[in-house]
Amino acid sequence: MEAKHNRRILAQKVFTVLILDLFILIGAISTNLVPSIYDRIQLSYGLATVAPIMVEEAIFIIISAAVALFWGYWIDKISRKTVLIMALLTLSIGLTITAFAQNFFIFILGRLITAIGFGAQIPASYSVLADIFPTKYWSTLYAGLALLLAFCNTIGNFMAGFLSPMNIWGLGWHISFLLLAMMAILAIIISILAKFIIGWHLPNRGASSIEEIDEELGEEVREGLIAYNYTIKTEDLKPLWQIRSNRWMLYMAFFYVIPGATMGSFLIFYFTDGPFATFPAALRTQVAEIFAAGAGTGYILGTFILGPIFDLLHKKSPHLRSKYTSIALILAIPFLFFGFLSITPVDYESLNLAGIVDPNDTSLDLLKYVVIVTAILEFYPSYIFYFILLLFGGIFAAPVSINRTPALLEINLPEHMGSSQGLLNCANQLGRGFTSMFLAFQFTLFNFLFHLVKGKVLLIISLVFYIPPVIWWIKLTKDLPSEIKNKNQILIKRTKMLRNAPEQKMDNL
Numbered sequence: 286m287e288a289k290h291n292r293r294i295l296a297q298k299v300f301t302v303l304i305l306d307l308f309i310l311i312g313a314i315s316t317n318l319v320p321s322i323y324d325r326i327q328l329s330y331g332l333a334t335v336a337p338i339m340v341e342e343a344i345f346i347i348i349s350a351a352v353a354l355f356w357g358y359w360i361d362k363i364s365r366k367t368v369l370i371m372a373l374l375t376l377s378i379g380l381t382i383t384a385f386a387q388n389f390f391i392f393i394l395g396r397l398i399t400a401i402g403f404g405a406q407i408p409a410s411y412s413v414l415a416d417i418f419p420t421k422y423w424s425t426l427y428a429g430l431a432l433l434l435a436f437c438n439t440i441g442n443f444m445a446g447f448l449s450p451m452n453i454w455g456l457g458w459h460i461s462f463l464l465l466a467m468m469a470i471l472a473i474i475i476s477i478l479a480k481f482i483i484g485w486h487l488p489n490r491g492a493s494s495i496e497e498i499d500e501e502l503g504e505e506v507r508e509g510l511i512a513y514n515y516t517i518k519t520e521d522l523k524p525l526w527q528i529r530s531n532r533w534m535l536y537m538a539f540f541y542v543i544p545g546a547t548m549g550s551f552l553i554f555y556f557t558d559g560p561f562a563t564f565p566a567a568l569r570t571q572v573a574e575i576f577a578a579g580a581g582t583g584y585i586l587g588t589f590i591l592g593p594i595f596d597l598l599h600k601k602s603p604h605l606r607s608k609y610t611s612i613a614l615i616l617a618i619p620f621l622f623f624g625f626l627s628i629t630p631v632d633y634e635s636l637n638l639a640g641i642v643d644p645n646d647t648s649l650d651l652l653k654y655v656v657i658v659t660a661i662l663e664f665y666p667s668y669i670f671y672f673i674l675l676l677f678g679g680i681f682a683a684p685v686s687i688n689r690t691p692a693l694l695e696i697n698l699p700e701h702m703g704s705s706q707g708l709l710n711c712a713n714q715l716g717r718g719f720t721s722m723f724l725a726f727q728f729t730l731f732n733f734l735f736h737l738v739k740g741k742v743l744l745i746i747s748l749v750f751y752i753p754p755v756i757w758w759i760k761l762t763k764d765l766p767s768e769i770k771n772k773n774q775i776l777i778k779r780t781k782m783l784r785n786a787p788e789q790k791m792d793n794l
Contacts, residue, residue: 298417300479301487305410306433307472308369311376311465312406313434315399316346317441318461321553321574325458330389335554339725341393343718345400350714352404357707360408361517361700365487369409370476375402377469384456384463395462407710412702415694416492416507423493423691424599424606428592431686435585438549443574489513491699498773498780511783515700525705530696530764533757534689535712541614541685542716543750544621545584551724551743552577563633568642572657579672583679590680592687599691604762607692610684611758617681618751624674625744627667636660685754692761696768698775720747 319326319342323335332338360368379399386392411430418426445461453460489506491513496503505511525531556573564572598605638660642653662668689709697705 297486298488301413301417304369304472304476304479305414307468308373309406309410309430309433310437310440311373311380311469311472312403313437314441314444315376315380315403315462315465316349317438317549318445318465320549320551321443321570322445322458323554324570326392329458330392332389336725337389339721341396343721343725345396346714346721347718348397349400349404350711350718352401353408353707353710353714354704355707356405357408357703357705357710358517358522360405360412360703360707361490365409365413365490365703366476368405369413369487370473372402372405372409373469373473373476375399375405377466377473378402380462380466380469384459384466386459404710404714407713408703408706411690411694411706412490413487415690415702416488416490416699418493419503420493420497420691420695421596421600423694424595424687425592427690428588428595428683428687430690431683432585432588434686435581435588438581443578447571447574490702491515494694494699494772494776495780495783498776499784502780502783506783513699513779513783515698515779517700517704521701522704525697525701525708528696528768530692530761530768531705531708533761533764534693535708537685537754537757537761538689538709538712539716539719540750541754542713543720544747545682546717546720547724547744547747548577548580552580555744560628560630561633563631565633568657571654572661575654575658576668576671579675581679582672583676583681584683584686585679586676587680587683588687591684595684595688602766604765606688607758607762607765610688611755611762613681613684614751614755614758617678618748620674620678620681621748622745624671624678625741625748627671627674628741629665629667631661631665635664682751685758692765696765696772698772 319338323338326332326338327335356368356372376399379395379397379402381395382398383392383395386395411427414426414430415423441461444464445458448460456463486509489509489512492503492507494503495506495513502511506513553570553573556576557569561569561573561576595606595609598609636657638657641656690706693705693709694702
């Protein structure tokens with residue numbers, strides 16, 4: 286009987302992780318479909334320039350940032366499962382509208398509804414996952430999630446860029462949005478069925494935090510045997526801001542995302558319009574995507590390798606995770622700086638690909654792109670340095686994404702997990718929105734910044750925004766131990782109360 290119960294609990298944990306990962310995947314991909322198909326959307330709706338699309342995407346990000354605060358509060362207030370289903374439903378509606386949008390107004394409407402659903406992605410998923418996995422695994426957990434998000438960024442760009450020319454089902458660039466909508470609807474159906482098949486419920490709030498004080502009690506809270514009945518109150522929001530490390534984290538999130546958002550929103554367009562402008566139209570975007578992806582390769586590798594290492598550091602001392610995060614970010618700046626300097630214009634004719642590559646072939650022939658990239662590296666060896674330098678730059682930039690969520694969760698009470706994550710996500714998305722709006726403004730008024738020399742300068746200048754996060758991580762390193770201690774003192778009192786009230790049952794919060 287006990288073995289059967291344990292299998293059911295394990296099945297629920299695994300299913301919850303898979304559903305949350307799918308939610309993260311759908312939301313993250315939805316934000317990265319547009320940059321690689323600016324020109325196709327512009328042509329489809331007869332727009333004079335891509336600037337309106339850039340503005341729309343900036344508004345998309347800003348709205349998702351604003352609603353993250355709303356979602357975060359209600360995640361801490363009511364059933365987290367209800368919030369999760371509502372967010373998935375909103376995502377599916379927005380993506381479906383976008384997939385069948387016949388004019389730019391309907392396209393904007395679909396993207397705005399998608400943004401509302403996407404705003405719940407981080408607060409909902411991260412707060413639930415924090416209660417499934419013990420705190421000693423948090424760096425590894427959020428490294429894995431950062432890795433998933435990095436893959437989603439790449440998948441979104443490639444999905445739109447490579448599928449659009451194939452004109453599947455006659456939908457052209459719309460196909461990517463339809464596929465994501467179908468995935469979201471499937472996730473909702475599976476979630477509803479899981480309630481009846483395995484009695485699916487989410488872990489109670491506070492499981493991992495209580496586990497730090499009392500391991501056995503924490504597992505009982507996780508399994509729903511004992512309820513942690515503390516929920517957020519409106520008057521709790523001001524004290525959240527008064528915690529100094531929360532403020533450092535929010536400031537850091539806004540500035541840290543700007544270089545990455547510049548690369549994500551601008552690098553493909555820059556390669557297409559600048560270094561690879563001489564390439565045939567059928568190849569240009571896809572090759573640009575491959576070289577732009579070089580900026581994310583190191584980030585992906587860094588998140589994969591460094592998560593478990595930071596967990597080991599945290600076991601030695603709470604401040605080591607943040608200390609080495611700031612050191613790594615300092616090292617990232619010169620690698621990325623010299624990597625961007627390595628970008629040079631490529632003359633397609635000089636690659637001698639005539640007879641080897643059909644410039645009008647739009648099929649997904651991976652060997653063709655291997656041949657093209659190899660030729661570029663052979664005739665323009667500076668791109669070898671480009672890939673190597675961006676590899677190490679990405680590795681050293683990754684720890685911020687790995688460690689900011691664990692640090693935030695460590696200093697905030699369990700009933701504030703969703704709200705604190707909402708605040709962090711809001712700051713992060715506002716940074717992305719600021720970047721997208723800035724790029725749209727520059728494109729509209731100062732188009733010269735988007736060409737070869739000036740575009741490279743724009744990429745390099747964006748690295749300046751890594752400096753403030755370094756400063757705030759240093760401040761965080763000093764404040765973190767005392768703030769963790771303050772939180773634990775409150776939890777020690779609550780743990781004693783829970784131990785003395787075993788009659789509390791699962792409320793499935």
